[in-house]
Amino acid sequence: MNFWNMLAELLKGLTVSVEIFALTLVFSLPLGLVIALGRMSKNVLIKNIFRIYISIMRGTPLMLQLFVWYFGPYYLFKISLSDLSFLGIEYRFTSVIIGFSLNYAAYFAEIYRAGIESIPKGQYEAACVLGYSPVQTFGKIIFPQVIKRIIPPVTNEVITLVKDTSLAFSLSVLEMFTIAKQISSAYTTMVPFAVAGLFYYIFNFAVAAGMEFVEKKLNYYR
């Protein structure tokens, strides 16, 4: 296999990695906020359900969770989803998105919670006295300030996610790392790993630059 063919294969894999990355963010960022609000609920039952959820998601390996989502339906309930494709997407890929989204949402939830709890009580009190409804208070006053504060830890998670997409290799999803491994074994060469490594680095460089841009944009206030 010549270098250019290899490069083309890896780039094809990279698009799948980017899909996993983007879809995970699309689902886990909003879900994380819901989990954070549940975790902060005054209702003890709801609070503890979300606390346990976060504990499990953070306390077990993501790869193991991917196996549970992929194999669980059949092993546990004898439901075969493996052949099922939804809108042309096979379950192998769907289970990766489910696993990643639910796992990352737990981490994002704790970041949101830290951000929300760091906003001074006076902000809520000022909003309350001015007559803002609870929804307005959160949406207009609290959450915009939370976003500014959580950008650095969110950047950390997003960068980790770029690298974690390679875990989809465990379910043989044809993302970049899986393809690099296949080519490497077939041709006994390290080159695909080196190239894949470079791609991951460039990907993360762009992510970090993007987040820095957002951070600068929000620097108009303190």
Added chain:
Amino acid sequence: MPVFQIAHLSKSFKDLQVLKDISMEVCQGEVVAIIGPSGSGKSTLLRCATFLETMDRGTLSYGNIAAVTCDEQGNSIYASPEILKKARGQFGLVFQNFNLFPHYSVLKNITDAPVSVQKRKEKEVREEAKILLRKMGLSGRENAYPFQLSGGQQQRVSIARALAMKPDILFFDEPTSALDPELTGEILKVIRDLAAEHMTMVIVTHEIDFARKVADRIIFMADGLIVEEGDAETLVSHPRNERTKAFLANLHSPDETAVPR
């Protein structure tokens, strides 16, 4: 009819009773100062009046809006959310720490609540906000953000923010306590100007000299009780109660380390 009326208010935090059977009323155009040692319940009284704390016992009303009534045992019963919302529209509160919204410009801090809470026209609110800013000596700072302003300027913005809601009564919770001593004067001047315009105000303060000059009436509180109240000048120069005397003497004693500003 008084603009603001509170009767037999009691409030406890766990086992500590911080307010004991407080009754007071404020009439249209009146300026009332509340003084007293720290821990006397002044701020809690203000926080109960503005619904930031819930009352245990007693009643509260703004004009003819009965926001809190009580049962036969005197336990407070809060009115429906709609009535409380209406009551909230009657007062403004200026905080010790300003509590401006840091992500909003000065102008937006002032205009956002009138527009999004009171649903008034943005253009009209904007014009009023500019007039308020001129009154506060902050013309030209419309587009600044709170962090770019001094403490005194921030506090003046927060006063403008409260006034933009057109309240019937304005509460101040130690409005100069978080400021450098040289910045307190500008806030006190603003309050004096408002008093001259007959704005109804209740001011919790440590500035006794200021209270004497600007207030019509002073309430002296200690240990959750109203110990003495009366005409501002008389209360400061001829206090009757021993505790009031001790408090004022302490403030004026020259060898005190805590020199009054």
